[in-house]
Amino acid sequence: MITSPFSLQTKNIVITGASSGIGRSVAIECSRAGATVFLLARNQERLEETFSQLSPGNHRMAVSDLKDLANLESTAAALLPGGSQVFGMVHAAGAIFTAPFSMTRPKHFESLYAVNVIAGFELARILSQKKYVDLQTGGSYVFISSISALHGQQGAVAYASSKGALLAGVRSMALELTVKKIRVNAVSPGIVKTPMADTLFDSLPGEAAEQLLKQHPLGFGDPQDVAFSCIYLMSEAGRWITGQNLVTDGGYSI
Numbered sequence: 001m002i003t004s005p006f007s008l009q010t011k012n013i014v015i016t017g018a019s020s021g022i023g024r025s026v027a028i029e030c031s032r033a034g035a036t037v038f039l040l041a042r043n044q045e046r047l048e049e050t051f052s053q054l055s056p057g058n059h060r061m062a063v064s065d066l067k068d069l070a071n072l073e074s075t076a077a078a079l080l081p082g083g084s085q086v087f088g089m090v091h092a093a094g095a096i097f098t099a100p101f102s103m104t105r106p107k108h109f110e111s112l113y114a115v116n117v118i119a120g121f122e123l124a125r126i127l128s129q130k131k132y133v134d135l136q137t138g139g140s141y142v143f144i145s146s147i148s149a150l151h152g153q154q155g156a157v158a159y160a161s162s163k164g165a166l167l168a169g170v171r172s173m174a175l176e177l178t179v180k181k182i183r184v185n186a187v188s189p190g191i192v193k194t195p196m197a198d199t200l201f202d203s204l205p206g207e208a209a210e211q212l213l214k215q216h217p218l219g220f221g222d223p224q225d226v227a228f229s230c231i232y233l234m235s236e237a238g239r240w241i242t243g244q245n246l247v248t249d250g251g252y253s254i
């Protein structure tokens with residue numbers, strides 16, 4: 001019997017970016033909450049490291065570059081055992097590019113949008129096909145956006161705009177997928193201590209990193225903080241929430 005409204009027992013959940021940071025934590029916490037998880041990322045060794053930390057279950061993983069959009073359908077089919085239905089998806093795969101606007105070229109937008117936006121939306125389209133959806137239980141998809149979609153940041157035009165595109169797409173997708181009882185939401189983290197945040201800090205002068213820390217009244221986040229927001233949105237506790245953006249930022253945007 002399922003007792004907690006935050007349980008993910010019996011739910012199959014696909015997680016992109018599961019080889020590192022937020023996606024890894026989402027995978028681990030979802031498995032702890034009872035889900036069967038299906039993991040995607042490019043780096044096999046790091047995916048296996050995540051896999052080794054999952055609670056026991058019939059979990060699976062596949063090495064895949066999400067920018068290979070033409071292969072996403074076959075990747076999903078290979079990842080999911082025949083006849084599997086998918087309840088949840090968390091699109092945590094993402095890349096960052098930090099540079100002054102004057103040095104931000106179309107190729108930088110294209111590269112970021114391919115993984116941050118288009119791959120996530122294409123995977124959602126694939127997983128929302130009849131063959132993967134249980135129309136009784138529906139589903140819940142979560143896209144990891146960023147506080148940079150809502151608050152201007154220096155050097156972040158390409159990254160911030162890709163994250164803003166996610167928020168806009170989430171609202172329209174949420175409306176379209178209600179007919180299949182699939183809820184669609186975003187989570188927008190502030191700075192979370194992951195390898196991506198380390199890359200950001202490497203590009204900033206020391207005092208800028210200090211300043212960023214001061215702007216987070218509860219300090220920088222842990223990947224688990226974002227994972228818990230995702231679990232809330234995918235669990236029964238979030239059953240009346242769709243088309244929303246759950247800001248999870250330690251008070252950055254207050």
Ligand SMILES: NC(=O)c1ccc[n+]([C@@H]2O[C@H](COP(=O)([O-])OP(=O)(O)OC[C@H]3O[C@@H](n4cnc5c(N)ncnc54)[C@H](OP(=O)(O)O)[C@@H]3O)[C@@H](O)[C@H]2O)c1
Pocket residue numbers: 016017018019020021022023040041042043044046064065066067091092093094095115116144145146147188189190191192193194195196197
């Ligand atoms: N950390 C923060 O402060 C922060 C704040 C706001 C939002 N976010 C967002 O949170 C998400 C996770 O970020 P993170 O901090 O956990 O970063 P991270 O530790 O660098 O992890 C990024 C993940 O994305 C995967 N990935 C990147 N490109 C891929 C591709 N082409 N195909 C498949 N997988 C790909 C990476 O896996 P492989 O390298 O193995 O492919 C990795 O698992 C991102 O969308 C990021 O924009 C992060």
